[in-house]
Amino acid sequence: MKIIVGLLKPESGSVEINGRIGYCPQLPLLYDKLTCDETFGLFGHAYNLADGRTAERATFFYDFLQFERFRSELVENLSGGTRQKLNLAIALLHEPQVVLLDEPYSGFDWDTYQRFWQLTGSLRESGTTILIVSHFIEERSHFGRILRVRDGLVEGEAV
């Protein structure tokens, strides 16, 4: 995933990107000293979203993932689960066409875990491609395809 989004340079080969990509890293890559609102604002600018659109999307994620009361809290003061909610929301802020999620539900409580699948389900229905890396595949019905990767190579398709 890091190679696809450009965080790591490939030893060989190339990646061609057409369209908007959303990337949710395994460890939340966020500025500890910014609040949730400030984080949305900063990434909204990076995604080239209008301020109003950023605020709309932020409000949606605050409501849907239920962390509105932390909007003025510094990231460093958030719990692991809430930080992960913000991490996910940032990846989806600009309505990407392809979403790369690396262990996205670690730290989520059961309710948020359910909401996560609800959210990805609606994204799939709207035509978004979602790639999830996980060591933990509990509910296979959520996945279109499951590929097993070992030592960096695709070993085969799981059934």
Place this chain on the structure above:
Amino acid sequence: MSAPVVEVFGASARAYVRQPINIVLLIILPPLLIIAMNSAISTFSDVIGGNLGERAGTGLAGLWAASLLTGAAVFFVLRTSLQTDARLVVAGLSELSLSSAHAIATLLIALITTLISFLMLVATQEVGDALNLFAAILASALIYGAIGTLLAWFIEGDLEVSFVIILIFMLVAFVGGPLGGSTGLVANLFPLHFTSEIAVASMLGDSFPGEWFVYSGLYLAAIIAAYPAARWLRGRS
């Protein structure tokens, strides 16, 4: 400044202000070095082979305070933001905007630390050439800020970098600067050598060769020129 530059600069500024240690250092370090250690620096200079008087030694202390503060602050601000910076670039922010924002933040931090040290020197000492003293301190702070940026790309741990910054400082202060009376090629290779000499001359109101500022500028340019290599190496890891 474009909106993304303002946003990233704002994030850096908030990170700096919201890190209490930065404010504590800003309040403690200049008085500690300038007021509390002024005569001690002069005595120490005699011990290690230099012959700095109290006024010149104090000027040097002001330069060290601004440089150390800037180097450490820039390192910590950048160190904590590097990975998230990369995510911002993935999100679409241009590298140029990001670099510009960090450069402006570094310049601002250097200006603040320089101003504090300079005002403290002017308030406590007789300064011979205030304008060149200010310029020398600012140049040193910028050089150390550039070193802090470079270290941020190579060193992961806060403790490790603290040792490295102190080590560089000790070499700069004891081997490469006027404190120990060092001259010649080896001393000239240290990044703060010429700015230190300018600060000492400016405190005393002595004249100095104008090329010393050019050499100091070349140090700064050389450190900045190493950035692409550092970033490339980081991108491979």
